[in-house]
Amino acid sequence: MLRLDLFALNRIYNIPTEVFTMKKFIFSILTTAAILVTGYDGGGSSSSNTNNTTTVPTVPIGLTATAGNAQVALAWAAVSGATSYNIYYSTTTGVSTTSGTKISGITAASYMQISLTNGTPYYYIVTALNSAGESTASSQATATPIIPITVPTAPTGLIATAGNAQVGSRGPPFPEPRPTIFTIRPPPA
Numbered sequence: 001m002l003r004l005d006l007f008a009l010n011r012i013y014n015i016p017t018e019v020f021t022m023k024k025f026i027f028s029i030l031t032t033a034a035i036l037v038t039g040y041d042g043g044g045s046s047s048s049n050t051n052n053t054t055t056v057p058t059v060p061i062g063l064t065a066t067a068g069n070a071q072v073a074l075a076w077a078a079v080s081g082a083t084s085y086n087i088y089y090s091t092t093t094g095v096s097t098t099s100g101t102k103i104s105g106i107t108a109a110s111y112m113q114i115s116l117t118n119g120t121p122y123y124y125i126v127t128a129l130n131s132a133g134e135s136t137a138s139s140q141a142t143a144t145p146i147i148p149i150t151v152p153t154a155p156t157g158l159i160a161t162a163g164n165a166q167v168g169s170r171g172p173p174f175p176e177p178r179p180t181i182f183t184i185r186p187p188p189a
Contacts (some may be wrong), residue, residue, distance in 0.1 A: 003103045057082040057128035057135045060109075065124050065143035071114045072122055072143045079135070082128035087111055088137070095123040097137055122153040 062077040074087065084107050088100030100123075103111070116122060121144045125137040 007120045054130060054132040055058050055081070056133040059136045060085065060126045060128050060138040063124065063138045063141040065122070067143035070116050070118055070145050071112060072116060072124075073110070073112050074124055074126070074141070074146060075110040076126050076138060079128040079147045081130055082135075083107075083130045084128075085109070085111075086127045086129060086134065087113075087124060088127070089122055089124045090130040091120055091122060093121075093123050093140070093142070095119055095140060097125070097127065097134075100125065103185070107108055118147050120144065163165055 058081075060076045060079050060082075062075075064075050066073045066075075076085075078083075084105055086097075087103040087106060088095055088097055089102045089103070090132045092099075103113070113122070121142055121143045123140055125138050125140050126136040
């Protein structure tokens with residue numbers, strides 16, 4: 001049940017009580033961005049509070065996950081009005097805000113997660129937050145950290161000796177990591 005205190009409304013809106021109508025009151029509330037609420041404690045004291053109309057942030061878009069050696073770099077488009085972000089991750093697809101492990105307090109639109117297991121896929125979603133609440137989750141992104149593959153340097157000082165249906169070679173030891181397959185080609189013409 002809504003109870004109107006015409007005296008309080010007269011003080012808030014400075015409208016004479018005899019001219020005040022419900023139509024003007026509703027119109028005033030619907031067209032005001034902030035509503036002043038006044039409460040009384042029964043002893044004649046009053047307090048007021050302004051309720052600013054902050055809305056929950058929009059969904060973060062453009063989430064990308066880039067794998068590195070035991071790490072994943074995440075990035076997304078910054079959300080206007082967001083004060084921080086939550087990241088939820090899992091090693092199974094279909095991560096959600098209830099099933100994922102939460103990383104909170106992220107204030108930039110990027111994050112580097114480290115100390116991950118190489119060869120294991122990681123699935124991520126991001127939400128934006130402000131004083132009004134948490135947004136809906138972004139689309140899922142995935143990355144699998146890997147050990148970078150290093151191509152060995154070409155050997156130098158190698159001497160090949162032609163034989164009967166075979167080739168012999170000798171030269172300095174190969175640098176680490178040692179190649180497992182050798183391809184011998186004739187020099188370009």
